[in-house]
Amino acid sequence: AKRDPGTSYRFYDRQLHISAGYQLRLEADLRNALRGSELEVYYQPRIDLATEAVRGVECLLRWNHPQRGLVGPDEFIPVAERSGLIVPIGYWVIEQACKRLRDAHELGFPGLVFAVNLSFRQFHDRKMTETIFRIIFNANVDTSLLELELTESAMMHDPEYAQRCLRELNQLGISFALDDFGTGFSSLSNLQHLPISLVKIDKSFVQDLGHSPDAEHIIRAIISLAHSLQMSVVAEGVETEAQLEFLRQQHCDEVQGYYYARPMPWDELVQFLNSRDRS
Numbered sequence: 162a163k164r165d166p167g168t169s170y171r172f173y174d175r176q177l178h179i180s181a182g183y184q185l186r187l188e189a190d191l192r193n194a195l196r197g198s199e200l201e202v203y204y205q206p207r208i209d210l211a212t213e214a215v216r217g218v219e220c221l222l223r224w225n226h227p228q229r230g231l232v233g234p235d236e237f238i239p240v241a242e243r244s245g246l247i248v249p250i251g252y253w254v255i256e257q258a259c260k261r262l263r264d265a266h267e268l269g270f271p272g273l274v275f276a277v278n279l280s281f282r283q284f285h286d287r288k289m290t291e292t293i294f295r296i297i298f299n300a301n302v303d304t305s306l307l308e309l310e311l312t313e314s315a316m317m318h319d320p321e322y323a324q325r326c327l328r329e330l331n332q333l334g335i336s337f338a339l340d341d342f343g344t345g346f347s348s349l350s351n352l353q354h355l356p357i358s359l360v361k362i363d364k365s366f367v368q369d370l371g372h373s374p375d376a377e378h379i380i381r382a383i384i385s386l387a388h389s390l391q392m393s394v395v396a397e398g399v400e401t402e403a404q405l406e407f408l409r410q411q412h413c414d415e416v417q418g419y420y421y422a423r424p425m426p427w428d429e430l431v432q433f434l435n436s437r438d439r440s
């Protein structure tokens with residue numbers, strides 16, 4: 162943060178704000194947000210590179226704060242994790258995803274995959290698989306269209322319990338994606354005994370394309386290793402034609418990013434799907 166005075170100021174400012182008082186206030190607000198209807202799920206399309214079809218959407222949480230406006234998850238997910246609120250919030254997001262999965266089916270988009278982020282902290286809930294099972298059972302959805310995204314670190318706290326959760330949920334038909342891949346410490350081969358069918362390349366690598374030769378090497382290596390382990394690859398943060406071209410050449414399976422679409426409210430997503438369907 163030393164390079165740019167603007168950046169270091171923002172960083173300092175941010176640290177100041179995260180005082181104990183601010184944290185408690187945010188936590189209380191967040192608790193109300195969950196009870197009220199201030200939380201909203203946005204949907205970002207994931208595009209199949211071979212067919213250009215929308216394969217699925219990632220569910221991304223937003224908070225319509227009465228005073229502060231639209232607050233992004235980077236601002237409140239850490240607070241939700243520290244306070245444990247991410248557990249009920251996480252279930253709420255899965256419920257929303259199931260509801261929209263049914264809506265999508267009725268609107269004529271039956272094969273759309275819904276991906277939901279799972280925090281490491283949700284694994285602290287010993288009733289996680291049971292609760293998720295109840296949610297999907299009540300929603301009566303095709304579980305093969307539900308995908309949970311988790312980072313390597315989510316499984317580090319209690320790897321045995323996490324593995325058991327993944328296996329149980331996988332037996333119900335839910336699939337798993339490894340999020341932000343490349344930023345952690347484990348290697349894909351360490352994870353090959355887990356029911357993970359997809360790897361998401363972190364957007365930092367995609368955005369370094371053209372600026373750092375390392376990014377190219379890393380992306381190539383991830384794609385070839387993932388494919389050799391029968392996993393699909395999604396690149397996130399794709400903003401330019403050049404990034405898209407590189408990923409296409411490397412046989413990346415899917416892309417997600419502003420180049421195609423930003424995360425958007427449900428109604429806009431429906432318009433987006435309809436407009437692509439007709440074209």
Ligand code: C2E
Pocket residue numbers: 205220221222233234235238247251254278279280340341364397398399400417418419420424
């Ligand atoms: P993530 O899972 O890595 O999600 C991808 C993030 O990249 C999203 O940020 C998305 O808006 C952003 N993104 C997508 N395409 C582009 C692009 O082309 N350029 C750029 N610059 N960014 C792009 P968002 O929505 O702010 O979410 C941030 C993080 O918050 C997510 O990162 C995820 O870790 C977390 N998050 C969001 N929703 C949930 C949730 O329901 N539960 C949990 N546990 N975490 C969530």
Ligand code: CA
Pocket residue numbers: 219278310340
């Ligand atoms: Ca994600």
Ligand code: CA
Pocket residue numbers: 340341361363364397
């Ligand atoms: Ca990610």
Ligand code: CA
Pocket residue numbers: 341
């Ligand atoms: Ca991320």
